[in-house]
Amino acid sequence: MGETNTAAQPSQEFEKVLADSSTDVASFDAHDKTLLQKLQHFLHSSPAAVPLIVLVLSLIAFGVILGGKFFSAFTMTLILQQVAIVGIVGAAQTLVILTAGIDLSVGAIMVLSSVIMGQFTFRYGFPPALSVICGLGVGALCGYINGTLVARMKLPPFIVTLGMWQIVLASNFLYSANETIRAQDISANASILQFFGQNFRIGNAVFTYGVVVMVLLVCLLWYVLNRTAWGRYVYAVGDDPEAAKLAGVNVTRMLISIYTLSGLICALAGWALIGRIGSVSPTAGQFANIESITAVVIGGISLFGGRGSIMGMLFGALIVGVFSLGLRLMGTDPQWTYLLIGLLIIIAVAIDQWIRKVAA
Amino acid sequence: MAQEPILTARGLVKRYGRVTALDRADFDLYPGEILAVIGDNGAGKSSMIKAISGAVTPDEGEIRLEGKPIQFRSPMEARQAGIETVYQNLALSPALSIADNMFLGREIRKPGIMGKWFRSLDRAAMEKQARAKLSELGLMTIQNINQAVETLSGGQRQGVAVARAAAFGSKVVIMDEPTAALGVKESRRVLELILDVRRRGLPIVLISHNMPHVFEVADRIHIHRLGRRLCVINPKDYTMSDAVAFMTGAKEPPREAIAA
Known part of the structure; x- marks a missing residue:
């Protein structure tokens, strides 16, 4: 309060010189930027650009090395089939990570849901369609529990979903008694469970319904995240929950709805998983949580x-998907795939940190 | 001041455990004025402002907006009643665009099926309104309404927050330390914004520690001390030293100021 006693006049002397000061301070236009800064700004405003460039470059690289063996409609669609499950689970993971959370339980929820779809049909004789609905419901319920613990109890998402992962996975083994339902039984009695494994061909290209649902889901969520108020709130909550709250966003309700939706999407992935592997196996999809986080991080989120x-x-x-299949076609040790993916993860996070400096 | 006050509070009490933050505090805001609220740290001015803006619910007392008793359970309810607050931390989402931030929590949806069933936002309309509001307040040095708020300077961010409040505040705008984090030039800009908002007929409650700013723009100064309103003074009749003396208890305020 030192200045208040000396400055007795309401008019502020020291500000009078402002009239002569330079007026172009507020300009922050682009002419004097270096190419690198322009790139940084471009990447800041289009976060999906880096992974897209890397994807195109790796397609070109493998195409040059492997030629027609790689650049065929069959191989391209095979990659799509192989990433369908990770893509669906990754969509769920994206929603949670956008809120500055993380969901380690996605894979476990996926497997439990697929087991419930199978066991309800074969153990209790439910109509398969009803079992599917039950499976989706259980997935959503798991997500709802995660969301409630994170939003209402204010527990860290990492811890909540770490615990949930173990709980759900153990319940899955206990409930299923570690029993696999064979593919033949499913296709004979409940083919709807394998719906996402069915395919159609366009020339040499093979599309499963699992691929179609993955692409549709990502497009739908892109629309929701960018074109609806709910989607804007997802970003606002992840950005600064306190600010979002003061601006009128119900942060608690948002978090619960996001985790619930994430659980529901994981259950959908569980349904697609039955189509992919044919059978219902409680030991399938063990690495879905790590793979989904990998996809999200390499995707620049x-x-x-x-x-x-x-x-x-x-x-x-x-x-x-491109790296795994490309390296396999080259006949290299699969460990090279993991090594390169590991490198990509670290590079992706480094680029993310660099892009964020635009704000500084 | 023959007019009726637009916003009044009588006998507000708020206790936090054994601490009484508000002790039968009164408050009056008249139409079209800038009322500065000053007080020492811990005097309870922020508790009073929070009670008015809906962030806390007082234990006792009554708040009236245009003569009607009101009770806010959340800042959302205060906003719906026409009371907008510019928080000290601005409550902006850095990664979202200027337009998104201005309409956060009250988005405009497209007309027809797209808006009703697909809940699609009307980006064009929101951008147009946001741009109109910013130019109305002379903030059009901001060229791109879609740029993220984190790419703006401190003064520009403050400008966006003030524009948001001015755009939606239909009755009262509350500003908590709007110049505290700003440089000389940016403070000047924000003070001009405050005067612009008043010119458009909105009354403003300005909470500030900056005496020169308070004495420059305020029509009346509400001095808060020990959880209640000590007095209200006219900045033309008193010096800053007087105000600080009243605020800290070094000097007794005159009788007529207490009655006000």
Whole structure:
């Protein structure tokens, strides 16, 4: 309060010189930017650009090395089939990571849901369609529990979903008694469970319904995230929950709805999983949580929340798919795939940190 | 001041455990004025402002807006009643665009099926209104309404927050320390914004520690001390030293100021 006693006049002397000061301070236009800064700004405003560029480059690289063996409609669609599950689970993971959370339980929820779809049909004789609905419901319920613990109890998402992962996975083994339902039984009695494994051909290209649902889901979520108020709130909550709350967003309700939706999408992935592997197996999809986080991170979505595009996640999943299949076709040791994916993850996070400096 | 006050509070009490933050505090805001609220740290001015803006619910007392008793359970309800607050931390989402931020929590949806069934936002309409509001307040140095708020300077961010409040506040605008984090030039800009908002007929409650700013723009100064309103003074009749003396208890305020 030192200045208040000396400055007795309401008019502020020291500000009078402002009239002569330079007026172009507020200009922040682009002419004097270096190419690198322009790139940084471009990447800041289009977060899916980096993974898209990497995807195109890796397609070209493998295409040059492997030629027609790689660049065939069959191989391209095979990659799509292989990333369908990760893509769907990755969509769920994207929603949670955009809120600055993380969901380690996605894979476990997926498997439990698929087991429930199978066991309800074969153990209790439910109509398969009803079992599917039950499976989706259980997935959503798991997500709802995660969301409630995170939003109402204010527990860290990492811990909540770490616990949930173990609980759901153990329930899955206990409930299913570690029993696999064979593919022949499913196709004979409950073919709807394998719906997402069915395919159609366009020339040499083979599309499963699992691929179609993955692409449709990502497009739908892109629309929701970018064109609806709910989607804007997802970003606002991840960016600065306190600010979002003061601006009138019900943060608690948002978090619960996001985790619930994430659980529901995981259950959908569980249904698609039955189509992919044919049978219902409680030991399937063990690495879905890590794979989905990998896709999200390589897709340029910030783990600190509020930044990134779901399209980036899809590109990230495809990059992993391209590397796995490309390296396998080259006949290399599969460990090379993991090594390169590991490198990509670290590079992706480094780029994310660099892009964020635009704000500084 | 023959007019009726637009916003009044009588006998507000708020206790936090054993601390009494508000002790039968009164408050009056008249139409079209800038009322500065000053007080020492811990005097309870922020508790009073929070009670008025819906962030806390007082234990006792009555708040009236245009003569009607009101009770807010959340800042949302205060906003719906026409009371907008510019928080000290601005409550902006850095990664969202200027337009998105201005309409956060009250988005405009497209007309027809797209808006009703697909809940599609009317981006064009929101951008147009946001741009109109910003130019109305002379903030059009901001060229791109779609740029993220985090790419703006401190003064520009403050401008966006003030524009948001001015755009939606139909009755009262409350500003909590709007110049505290700003440089000389940016403070000047924000003070001009405050005067612009008043010119458009909205009364403003300005909470500030900056005496020169308070004495420059305020029509009346509400001095808060020990959880209640000590007095209201006219900045033309008193010096800053007087105000600080009243605020800290170094000097007794004159009788007529207490009655006001």
